[in-house]
Amino acid sequence: MASSFDKFQKRKLVSSYISVVISIALVLFLLGCLGLFVFNAKKVADHFKEQVVLTIYLNDSAKEVEVDQLKKRLLLADYTKNIEYVSKEDAAEIMKEENGEDFMEYLGYNPLQNSIDVHLKADFVTNDIIDDITEELSEKDFIADLRYDKDLVFLMNNNVKKITFWVLVISALFTLIAVLLINSSIRLAVYSKRFIIKTMQMVGATKSFIRKPFVYKSVQLGVIGAIIALAAMGVVLYYLNQTFPELQLVKEPLLIVGLFAGIFIIGIVITWLSTFIATQRFLNLKTDQLYY
Structure with a gap:
């Protein structure tokens, strides 16, 4: 027991x-x-911040030497994580895959521009800093436009x-x-x-x-x-x-x-x-x- x-x-x-x-x-x-x-x-x-892309659109008249110098400058900049050059032909192919149709068949020409996608380091992803960067880069005559998602960065x-x-x-x-x-x-x-x-x-x-x-x-x-x-x-x-x-x-x-x-x-x-x-x-x- x-x-x-x-x-x-x-x-x-x-x-x-x-x-x-x-x-x-x-x-x-x-x-x-x-x-x-x-x-x-x-x-x-x-x-997630480093997924934000600053896109630099180049004029068709931009010289290869000018584009190469811009690439080197961006790579050496403190705010750059990496860059990617996208030609107008590559951009057309991307749009064709996304939309499922060839828009150039209707237009008869490629309206897109050569561009450089700049991925910024996280510490530089603020509206004020990116605006300063775009203001500095916009001084280049061969740069047509600079764009990034301002609302996304703010949110x-x-x-x-x-x-x-x-x-x-x-x-x-x-x-x-x-x-x-x-x-x-x-x-x-x-x-x-x-x-x-x-x-x-x-x-x-x-x-x-x-x-x-x-x-x-x-x-x-x-x-x-x-x-x-x-x-x-x-x-x-x-x-x-x-x-x-x-x-x-x-x-x-x-x-x-x-x-x-x-x-x-x-x-x-x-x-x-x-x-x-x-x-x-x-x-x-x-x-x-x-x-x-």
Whole structure:
């Protein structure tokens, strides 16, 4: 009978430990994923900004030497990420593929112009800076026109500021929730052993002696939960890097290692602190208060 009861208690204890580990792992995993998003938010925003194209349309009378000099100047400019020369023939082929018909058959000539597509670096993608660039380039006589999507640039920069603000707010809120959830799981685990704590105290055990095995076990559970969370984060990071290689999520390994180390340390610190506070609370309770 006693053996059966002991097995029941052991299964109950293991079940309690598993639930705590799962809770810690899930919370740390979500916190880690949020950290990945926060650290890569600028990189993602920069990626979309660098899709903005400043198109320089050239006069048909532009000399090859002038065009080559312009290309070299653009490549050496601080604001240029890369450039692409699009001839009027290539532009006609692109329009033909997009529209599914050859418009030159109706017109009898090619009305398009040779152009240079300039992809700007993210830090230079603002309306004021691009306007300054277009004003400077428009002084060239062989440049017919310069165009970019002003509304898109304005909305993009405006939305990036809003998203950055709310990401920081949500990160702070989620961190608080993570601490509270882990603390709640640990407190429930310690609560189930409150009578053992009080019994040990009544037979003369010191508070530090009673607290030590609880803290040690909780830290162990925290380490296990953190390892599971980090493994899941590694899978997510690998998948995202394979799916969106242009974002170069693993380009800064030190940042990733720092985030993983931070999540691991957070798992240990929160479980240690939560167990310390929970055991201290039950140690300070009177015997009749344990039933409430």
